Amino acid sequence: MALIRKRRLTNQQTRRIEAQQTRRIDEEDTGDGELREGLIIVHYGRQLLVQQIDSESETTAEALAKLTDPTQTGSTEKTIWRCHTRTNLPMLVTGDRVRFQVNENTELGVITALHPRTSLLTRPDRYHKVKPVAANVDLIVVVFAALPIPSPLLIDRYLVACHQAGIPALLVLGKSDLLTEDDELKTLLAEYHGLGYDTLTLQTDGDLSDLIAKLTDKTVVFVGQSGVGKSSLINALIPDANLKVNIISENSALGQHTTTTTTLLPLPNGGALIDSPGIREFGVWHLTVDAIRQGFIEMYPYYGMCRFRNCLHKNEPGCALSAAAAEGKVLPRRLASLNRLEDEAREADKTS
Ligand SMILES: Nc1nc2c(ncn2[C@@H]2O[C@H](COP(=O)(O)OP(=O)(O)O)[C@@H](O)[C@H]2O)c(=O)[nH]1
Ligand SMILES: [Mg+2]
Numbered sequence: 001m002a003l004i005r006k007r008r009l010t011n012q013q014t015r016r017i018e019a020q021q022t023r024r025i026d027e028e029d030t031g032d033g034e035l036r037e038g039l040i041i042v043h044y045g046r047q048l049l050v051q052q053i054d055s056e057s058e059t060t061a062e063a064l065a066k067l068t069d070p071t072q073t074g075s076t077e078k079t080i081w082r083c084h085t086r087t088n089l090p091m092l093v094t095g096d097r098v099r100f101q102v103n104e105n106t107e108l109g110v111i112t113a114l115h116p117r118t119s120l121l122t123r124p125d126r127y128h129k130v131k132p133v134a135a136n137v138d139l140i141v142v143v144f145a146a147l148p149i150p151s152p153l154l155i156d157r158y159l160v161a162c163h164q165a166g167i168p169a170l171l172v173l174g175k176s177d178l179l180t181e182d183d184e185l186k187t188l189l190a191e192y193h194g195l196g197y198d199t200l201t202l203q204t205d206g207d208l209s210d211l212i213a214k215l216t217d218k219t220v221v222f223v224g225q226s227g228v229g230k231s232s233l234i235n236a237l238i239p240d241a242n243l244k245v246n247i248i249s250e251n252s253a254l255g256q257h258t259t260t261t262t263t264l265l266p267l268p269n270g271g272a273l274i275d276s277p278g279i280r281e282f283g284v285w286h287l288t289v290d291a292i293r294q295g296f297i298e299m300y301p302y303y304g305m306c307r308f309r310n311c312l313h314k315n316e317p318g319c320a321l322s323a324a325a326a327e328g329k330v331l332p333r334r335l336a337s338l339n340r341l342e343d344e345a346r347e348a349d350k351t352s
């Protein structure tokens with residue numbers, strides 16, 4: 001992803017950016033030895049753990065593939081460093097790619113540069129300010145299941161949030177052992193597939209090879225209602241995932257905060273998983289009307305086609321969206337979702 005983005009820059013732009021970064025590093029040079037390339041694998045507040053990698057040009061998956069599992073005992077070389085960050089950098093998060101230096105005496109690192117991000121996941125903090133939680137994620141796995149009973153509206157919300165973040169979604173219908181022959185959830189999943197979303201049906205103790213194939217070499221997060229089976233799936237993909245998170249946190253003396261850290265773990269077949277309670281809250285907060293419209297991709301041909309500019313698409317005369325729903329060109333359920341989310345957004349704007 002980083003490479004693709006770079007190619008879009010002109011050579012001149014690239015040189016200018018490199019010059020800026022180099023200058024910043026010269027200024028910040030702590031005199032603590034070589035410049036290293038890194039991947040942030042844990043962040044908790046201002047404390048960060050950085051996995052040293054070979055080069056800036058590698059993808060995160062390529063970089064991780066070369067490393068021995070840091071949680072395996074017997075690995076001799078130290079490759080994970082506890083770091084703090086320069087105050088002139090933006091708030092850094094798990095998944096970020098950085099340049100850093102290590103003080104050989106204290107074994108503490110200083111992050112001196114942040115490489116361009118391909119994506120950034122955010123969530124509101126307790127003061128309703130937007131807070132970054134993970135960077136460079138390239139796939140969001142939205143999990144739902146027969147139990148707890150899913151809300152299609154919630155799935156639509158997640159999809160809007162994925163669009164807003166500019167990250168593709170994979171819709172997973174889990175706990176397939178609970179599905180009946182002609183389960184309406186199968187129809188629901190097929191509808192999303194029909195809209196162009198990638199979908200998968202599975203059960204945690206079943207064949208996960210299709211899921212593994214879709215995650216390979218990507219940096220992914222799992223989102224979805226509590227109880228749908230995210231942790232179970234994560235543990236099936238990464239044996240002892242919880243234990244590994246604990247080991248990494250304890251090694252860094254962040255142990256007491258394990259439950260609130262955001263951690264990156266390598267996927268055994270390539271790629272990485274970023275997880276935290278904060279990430280699981282992704283997509284459930286206030287969305288803007290603009291983001292909501294953009295998140296309903298099948299409605300694009302009808303936006304702006306209604307007779308009245310301020311049409312609310314609730315059966316006003318000449319409403320292009322209502323007509324499309326009546327003619328079966330869009331799903332009435334999705335139009336209802338769109339209206340409901342827009343109402344909610346307008347209501348929130350009024351009260352805030
Ligand atoms: N029937 C069934 N239950 C599952 C499956 N996967 C997980 N569960 C159960 O669903 C419950 C919630 O799972 P958990 O992984 O904690 O969900 P999370 O809250 O999304 O992390 C647990 O009791 C799991 O044992 C599955 O494939 N089928
Ligand atoms: Mg869980």
Ligand SMILES: [Zn+2]
Nearest residue numbers: 306311313319
């Ligand atoms: Zn309309």
